[in-house]
Amino acid sequence: MEKYDKRTLDNHYRDLIPRNGFLFKFIKKDNDFIHTFVEGDFITNSITPTAMVIGKKLTDFLPMEQANRKRRFYEIAWHGETVNYEGEVGGIHYVASLNPLMVDGEVTEVIGTAIDITDKKRNENKIRELEKLAVVGELAAGIAHEIRNPLTSIIGFTQIISEKIDDATIHEYLGIMMRELDRINSIVNEFMFIAKPDETMKVSTNHINELIIHVIKFMEPQSNLKGIRIIFESQAEAITAICDHNLLKQVLINLIQNSIEATDENGEEIKITLERVSADQYAIHIRDKGTGMTSDRQQRLFEPFYTTKEKGTGLGLMICRRIIELHQGTIEFKSALGAGTEAAIRLPIKIESCE
Numbered sequence: 001m002e003k004y005d006k007r008t009l010d011n012h013y014r015d016l017i018p019r020n021g022f023l024f025k026f027i028k029k030d031n032d033f034i035h036t037f038v039e040g041d042f043i044t045n046s047i048t049p050t051a052m053v054i055g056k057k058l059t060d061f062l063p064m065e066q067a068n069r070k071r072r073f074y075e076i077a078w079h080g081e082t083v084n085y086e087g088e089v090g091g092i093h094y095v096a097s098l099n100p101l102m103v104d105g106e107v108t109e110v111i112g113t114a115i116d117i118t119d120k121k122r123n124e125n126k127i128r129e130l131e132k133l134a135v136v137g138e139l140a141a142g143i144a145h146e147i148r149n150p151l152t153s154i155i156g157f158t159q160i161i162s163e164k165i166d167d168a169t170i171h172e173y174l175g176i177m178m179r180e181l182d183r184i185n186s187i188v189n190e191f192m193f194i195a196k197p198d199e200t201m202k203v204s205t206n207h208i209n210e211l212i213i214h215v216i217k218f219m220e221p222q223s224n225l226k227g228i229r230i231i232f233e234s235q236a237e238a239i240t241a242i243c244d245h246n247l248l249k250q251v252l253i254n255l256i257q258n259s260i261e262a263t264d265e266n267g268e269e270i271k272i273t274l275e276r277v278s279a280d281q282y283a284i285h286i287r288d289k290g291t292g293m294t295s296d297r298q299q300r301l302f303e304p305f306y307t308t309k310e311k312g313t314g315l316g317l318m319i320c321r322r323i324i325e326l327h328q329g330t331i332e333f334k335s336a337l338g339a340g341t342e343a344a345i346r347l348p349i350k351i352e353s354c355e
C-alpha cells in the first residue's frame, strides 16, 4: 500500500487543484466573507498574490463593483447552494464553482474552484467576429443595391448642375457635395463587394508588371501631395498571370493607400517589388517606412470595421484578403512600430479551374 507521508499527501491535494485554475476557501465571520485558503498556478501567474487574498475580505482586493457581485454568489453558497459564475481578473477569464461544506445542516466553509477559460473566450470572440461578417454580408447585399441606383442619379444630376451654374459659392458647395457623394459611392461599392464577391470575379490573362505601373500612375497624384515617391522594382522578367485585373488593382490601390496614409510628409518612399517565386507563383511586396504597427494592431488588421483613422471604413484590408483568397493566394503583413510596414502577396500564375 502507498504510504501517505507528507509529500505524497501534498501531491494528492495538489491533484484537487484544477490545472490552469485555483482552489480557494472562505468562511463567514462578522457578516463578512474571509478567505482562508487559495492556491493554484492561476493565482501564482495572476496579478493577485496569495498574501493579498488569505485572511482578507473581497473588498480588500477587488474593486467595489466586482466585490459586490461576488458577494452575492458567496451569500447563496453560504445558504447551502452550489453556485457557478464567470469572472475576470486582469484580463484572465475564469469560471468558478462554489461548493458549501455542511456539518449538521450548517455551512461551515465554502470551497471554490476556478478554471482559466481565457482561450475559450478568445475563440468565442473570433466566432462572434465571423458572425458579424456574415451579418455584414447579408445587410450589405440588401442595402448597397438599394442605395446604388438613387446615388447614381444624384451624382449625375449634381454634375449637370455644376456644369450649368456660374455662381462661385454654389460651385464650392457642389464640389463638397461631389466629394461626399464619392465617399458614399466608394463605401457602397465596398459593401457590394462584400455581398457578392464571387459573381464580380472576371478572370483573364494579364501582364502584372503593366498592371502595377498602371496602379502607381493612378495613385501618384495622391502620393505627390504628400511628397511621397512610389518606386517600382521588378526583379523578374515580365510576368503574365491569370487574375481579375480590376480586383487585383483594387487590392494594390487599398494597400498603397494605407501606406500613403501611414507615411508622414517627409519624402520617404513606398517601394513595390514584383518577383517570380517559383514556376507557378509570383509575389508582390509593398513596403513603406510609415508609422508601423504594434503586434496588437497587426492581429486585428483584417477585422471588418477595424480602423484607427477618423475617416476610415476599416473594410479595405478585409476586402484585400477576400480578393486574394478568391485568387487562391495569400496576404501577410510584417510591421514594426516606428519603422514601417510590408505587405506580402503571393499569387498563383494560373488559377485552378480557370484556364
Ligand SMILES: Nc1ncnc2c1ncn2[C@@H]1O[C@H](COP(=O)(O)OP(=O)(O)O)[C@@H](O)[C@H]1O
Pocket: 254, 258, 259, 262, 288, 290, 291, 292, 293, 297, 301, 306, 307, 308, 309, 311, 312, 313, 314, 315, 316, 317, 318, 340, 341
Ligand atoms: N501600411 C500601414 N501602416 C500602418 N498601419 C496600417 C497600414 N495598413 C493598415 N494599417 C492599419 O490597419 C487599419 C485597417 O486598414 P483598412 O482595413 O485598410 O481600413 P482603413 O484604411 O479604412 O482604416 C488602419 O486603420 C491602420 O490602423
Ligand SMILES: [Mg+2]
Pocket: 254, 257, 258, 316, 317
Ligand atoms: Mg485602408
